[in-house]
Amino acid sequence: MTAAEIREEILDILSDIAPDEDLSGLEDGVAFRDQLELDSMDFLDIVMELRKRHRIQIPEEDYGALASMASTVEYLTPRMKDMERA
Amino acid sequence: MPRDFLTGARDAYDVIVIGGGLGGLTCANLLGRSGHRVLLLEQHYKLGGLATWFKRPGGRIFDISLHGFPVGMIKSCRRYWTSEIADSIVPLRRIRFDNPMFSLTTTFDRVDFTRLLIDRFRLERAAVESFFERARGMRFYDDQSTTVGDLFESFFPGREDVVRLLMEPITYANGSTLEDPAIAYGIVFSNFMSKGVYIYEGGTDGLIARMGRELRRNGVDIRIRCPAERIVAEGRRVRGVVVRGRFIGARAVVSNASLHATLFRLLDRQQVDPAFLEEAESVRLNNSSTQVYMALKPEESIDESTGDLLFSSTARSFRTESLLGRDITSRTFSFYYPRTRPHAPPRHVIVSSTNARYEDWVGLPDDEYARRKRILMETTLDALDRYVPRARDRIEHVEAATPRTFERYTGHPSGTSFGTKFEGLKVSRGVPEQVRGLYHAGSVGIIMSGWLGAINYGVIVANEVENQLMAESRTRVPANDA
């Protein structure tokens, strides 16, 4: 998957987790927490969804990498580059 | 011949969950839903743990721990259980406080607390807003040296009445005191006191029945009356569990039993570092409770203006320590109207709860124990009269529970109602580093207790178990399904 496809995938997961949020104006460089009403269980849900969909394991010490869209995509790109988008 | 409650159980599972409290149930549900083979062992004859109820003739049902939980339950139940369960969660309408300092009714949300603190308690809006923001911004990794008392003193110096309003409900909800770390308070406060208090329409029995159905749908093998006797580990790797004398193997074991029971009763000490055991031994337990359950005669009713939840106290000042004593001056009354169980016969039920110390109740001779229980019931009826006039004449059934009751039904040491104090969380999280494949998911650390805390902790641990199972299956079979 390319970085753009990974971004799409994250948006798709976010829209499941936070169905009431408008994600169209999401700024990639700004922390999710500062734009969306996400709590720590929501972040855990992102982690669990990535594992379910792509068998990606994110250890707890790496959860900080999921702070914003930009850092998430950067973290996931090397891990997902060989995968096909479903 | 006694019935074999393990008939048909397999010799090995992917995961064994010990304990069917909300944390264990939720963990088992997620792992079952992901397709793992899960065995759930519960020593009692029903699921739910402290999320429980009992029935008495005449259609009376008493809930033990259905007094209120935060709005976050809706989201957690929708995601980790079913939308049917989430849709049965309803807000309580009237939360009352009545004590020598103030009497008021609130919807228990940020807007209403702000209004009260400004209009009634004459505080500056800026101070109130900054307090809410400070509490909301608290994270688990923040400094632990600031206590709840320090926090209040810095925002509302000398205002014991404000402390009482903001602290009393939390003390009842999880036993925390002014000496506990401020962050534990902040996290719970932000969850609890920002968007109202909720309960489950249909009662605890309705909730647990639905959870049981969902677990079975997800293939979880549920076994009641099956106390885990021992967690078997070799070379610091979990192997399985001995239950009713039978060994059952597992790649992972999750214990929803109390932290102390898990480490000191179920596990062999040899499997754990002495330093870790020492740290675990120093973890303090939270307090226990007493409760008095009262049912009105079928023809009697209570006016809804009495409230849903009432924090009542005759103590002049507010001291978290004095809430624990046997000389009870403070009680939380939960009033249950027929709407709590819309499909059951219309009944009005009242449950009075107080925090209590195990030491005050343990070791008493039978007659003294019975006498103290009677005093507990009598003084409660006296206190209730203020809110339900002629209570004694209108109530037809009264009984009481003590710390000994809670100990008996859950096996929790000292009958703890809310697990451990703050430091227990670190020990609980450290268990898998001691014994690979073993996890603890039960009430600890103040923040991981209560219905919502227990459910969410079950999710956090299920995530870790899944990571382990996936990592192990990778090393065995090459992943070819990418």
Ligand SMILES: Cc1cc2nc3c(=O)[nH]c(=O)nc-3n(C[C@H](O)[C@H](O)[C@H](O)COP(=O)(O)OP(=O)(O)OC[C@H]3O[C@@H](n4cnc5c(N)ncnc54)[C@H](O)[C@@H]3O)c2cc1C
């Ligand atoms: C009086 C009272 C009032 C409360 N009110 C509220 C409230 O209004 N709102 C709220 O959110 N929370 C409330 N709580 C707290 C809440 O009920 C608990 O924090 C929560 O239910 C605990 O869930 P848990 O997963 O930690 O496990 P528990 O409920 O403690 O369950 C543990 C389970 O493990 C089982 N077990 C133990 N050892 C073994 C073994 N060896 N083998 C097999 N099974 C075993 C036990 O039988 C039990 O079923 C209240 C608690 C009490 C006592």
